[in-house]
Amino acid sequence: MLKSRTADNERLIEMHDVGVRRSGRWLVRNIDLTVRRGEIVTLIGPNGSGKSTTARSAIGLLKPDEGSVTRVPDLKVGYLPQKLSIDWTLPLSVDRLMTLTDRHSPEEIGVALEEVGIPHLRQAEVQTLSGGEFQRALLARAMLRKPDLLVLDEPVQGVDFSGQVSLYALIKQIRDRTGCGILLISHDLHVVMADTDTVICLNGHICCRGTPESVASSAEYLRLFGTRAAETLALYSHHHDHTHLPDGRVRHADGTITDSCSPGDGHHHHPHEHSQQEQAREGWTGHA
Numbered sequence: 001m002l003k004s005r006t007a008d009n010e011r012l013i014e015m016h017d018v019g020v021r022r023s024g025r026w027l028v029r030n031i032d033l034t035v036r037r038g039e040i041v042t043l044i045g046p047n048g049s050g051k052s053t054t055a056r057s058a059i060g061l062l063k064p065d066e067g068s069v070t071r072v073p074d075l076k077v078g079y080l081p082q083k084l085s086i087d088w089t090l091p092l093s094v095d096r097l098m099t100l101t102d103r104h105s106p107e108e109i110g111v112a113l114e115e116v117g118i119p120h121l122r123q124a125e126v127q128t129l130s131g132g133e134f135q136r137a138l139l140a141r142a143m144l145r146k147p148d149l150l151v152l153d154e155p156v157q158g159v160d161f162s163g164q165v166s167l168y169a170l171i172k173q174i175r176d177r178t179g180c181g182i183l184l185i186s187h188d189l190h191v192v193m194a195d196t197d198t199v200i201c202l203n204g205h206i207c208c209r210g211t212p213e214s215v216a217s218s219a220e221y222l223r224l225f226g227t228r229a230a231e232t233l234a235l236y237s238h239h240h241d242h243t244h245l246p247d248g249r250v251r252h253a254d255g256t257i258t259d260s261c262s263p264g265d266g267h268h269h270h271p272h273e274h275s276q277q278e279q280a281r282e283g284w285t286g287h288a
């Protein structure tokens with residue numbers, strides 16, 4: 001059990017100055033990121049900003065071309081990928097999905113499905129599940145490995161707003177019960193978990209990082225989503241000052257184009273913690 005073999009707040013993964021280069025261009029660069037036991041870190045950013053690349057480098061599925069990644073020895077990872085390579089033309093029950101890649105006892109599967117709230121769907125065909133039910137089944141599958149670290153790549157995809165609220169609540173509950181660390185990915189710039197300890201905004205590099213609390217308490221957010229949603233979700237928006245072009249080059253706010261958006265090109269603003277005042281000034285709040 002993780003709690004007995006690692007100290008509280010132990011760093012499960014630590015990335016320093018990580019860069020990944022493929023097909024002649026940097027997909028991400030200068031990534032510094034730490035996930036501790038019991039901590040929820042959320043990566044946000046637009047499509048193609050390098051969130052999956054960063055998460056896959058963190059857990060060793062991708063080899064960085066520069067920088068270092070340190071993982072606690074024998075780190076057990078539960079990975080919920082954005083896409084599953086499953087042949088959807090073949091019938092597949094939820095029960096069978098649980099044992100596609102690992103062996104688990106029927107009792108363990110029962111406990112995992114209970115924990116994610118879908119014990120009644122054990123014999124259901126995966127193809128018939130709703131978006132939220134499917135994500136819960138994938139979460140159960142990841143939990144069966146009793147992970148130290150859960151990596152969830154867009155776990156609320158295909159799920160409506162109230163479903164997102166309850167899925168995020170479930171993820172928090174899992175963290176509270178097991179003490180695992182969670183690295184969460186969301187391409188939605190507006191809605192992230194209020195229980196996230198650190199939100200990291202990516203756009204090929206880390207644009208900024210901070211806590212979502214200040215945003216969750218903003219009057220405009222409460223007006224838009226109501227106090228109940230505010231307890232679980234937070235708004236977190238940020239305007240990028242540059243655009244990544246299809247050929248890998250970067251167009252900056254002033255119209256100039258450079259080969260990358262890395263520090264040293266004269267356009268980058270350094271990653272830093274934003275104070276509440278700074279966030280308000282920079283327009284981080286109040287947009288839905």
Ligand SMILES: Nc1ncnc2c1ncn2[C@@H]1O[C@H](COP(=O)(O)OP(=O)(O)OP(=O)(O)O)[C@@H](O)[C@H]1O
Pocket residue numbers: 022023027045046047048049050051052053054082187
């Ligand atoms: N092996 C590869 N070779 C070349 N380019 C790649 C490779 N893998 C990913 N990319 C590109 O790197 C960029 C970052 O991809 P990544 O999947 O990390 O982004 P993302 O932020 O997770 O995006 P999304 O929100 O759309 O899932 C994209 O432009 C993608 O096309």
